[in-house]
Amino acid sequence: MMVNLKRIFRFGLQKFWRQRNVCLSLIFTLTITLFAITSLFLLQRVGNYLIDIVQERVDIAVFFKKGTDEEKIINVEKEIKTIPDIKSIEYISEEEAFKKFKEIHKNDSYYLQALEELGDNPFLASLNIKAKNFSKYPQISNFLSNGEYKDIIEKISYFDNKIIIEKLFNFINTTRKFILIIFFVFSIFVILITINTVRLSIYSEREEIKTMKLVGAPASFLFGPFLIQGLIYILISIFLCNIALFLLLAYIGPKSQEWLSGFNLYLFFKDNFPLIFLEQFLFLVLLCFLSILFSVKKYSKKV
């Protein structure tokens, strides 16, 4: 067993070394494929990050009638928390709202004077609700406006901004779908190119595969050397692709932070490198090994 493994490894290394000139095109294709897929992955992450930022800025505020008992508001808060996909709820009492307003406008005598003239605290207690998903906001608003708490609720901000929120929701959904479609189409494109390049390189060795089969080579001796050779290509391609990505992202990283609302592509790539490396490796192993197995099987099947 060990002797056979050693021989298969030797055959693989030998094939790689002797075909090193021919194999440059395959390594180049694999590197480009990987570069394209990793770039698409990074773009998808950037897209999701920007969408999350937009989503983060949207919330709905529920204002309660003047003098509503705090205990009742806490009960509303508890019930809303039972709705799935609620990200956060913040309770702001009438006094806190008053303090916050004064704090924000402490240098603005016009507002402070207006407050003084009113004499009383004009602010209402409120709950600021953030959902994980835009689609939850209509459900929350309907739950509050039609439920047992409707009598203590003065206003729900969602209804004022309903059209804008829905437009934003549609835009985000469309953008997400678009990013996914782009990712999918480009992935299919580069995957097909890679499969065909691998198949072509094995096609040139079809007579050798047939001869090996005719002289009685077991399956491990037929497939093994190709898989070892493929593994070397994969590791070289990953190395070249990541060197290029590191250099490129190190250059555009600080700039990307300005363009992309604080998202530093270089730091993201560096922090997630072990995971990205693993995904790149598994992706290429799956792609190349399946192409190799299908092609070698195809040519060895004929004898």
Place this chain on the structure above:
Amino acid sequence: MIEFKNVSKIYFSGGNSIFALKDISFKIEKNEFISIIGKSGAGKTTILKLIIAQEKPDKGEVLFEGTNIHLLEPKLLQFFRRKIGVIYQDYKLLSSKTVKENVEYIMEIIGASDHEIKRDVPEVLEIVGLINKMNSFPSELSGGEKQRLAIARALIHQPDIIIADEPTGNLDIYNTLEIIEIFEKIHNLGKTVILLTHNKEVVDNLKRRVITLDQGKIISDSLEGKYIL
């Protein structure tokens, strides 16, 4: 050892069917030295392809020690092929491997130890006169050298059966006699040798069993035959 039972093989070309073999039956016993002769297209190479299961018969069966070769599981078929040493008319050498590696490959797939490989390969290359070319690639060899390499590869693991398809086609008379002498030596070691040829001198000098094929049919099978075509 090997038995053809009512075997027919048809090839299709351009909408026409061509009979490569027509209902042929014969037996080759263990330790026989047999020549199968015939003109080009008589069906000699088809017999070789059927024995090593490179092709399947359209009718009949090919048996090896009572087992239908064409019904063997893929793993067993590969095991069976390792028992046969074949010298192909078109050599079928591994172009990406050197002379030495071509021969070593056979030893490696049968699981021979590194020690056995180091001991046997130079010896066989010495016999076929390729010891000085052991690091050359097949593309750097002449036709005769390729043929001798194919012979070395077929003999290295001392298989039970040697099948040689026109093994002397690219050799001069001196080398031809030398190669036939090697086959006789192997035969004397208790191996079965099947020679597919249209070399009259070789067949006549051997004075062994000869099966004569013509247009896919056996027209004679004599124990001490001569080249009659």
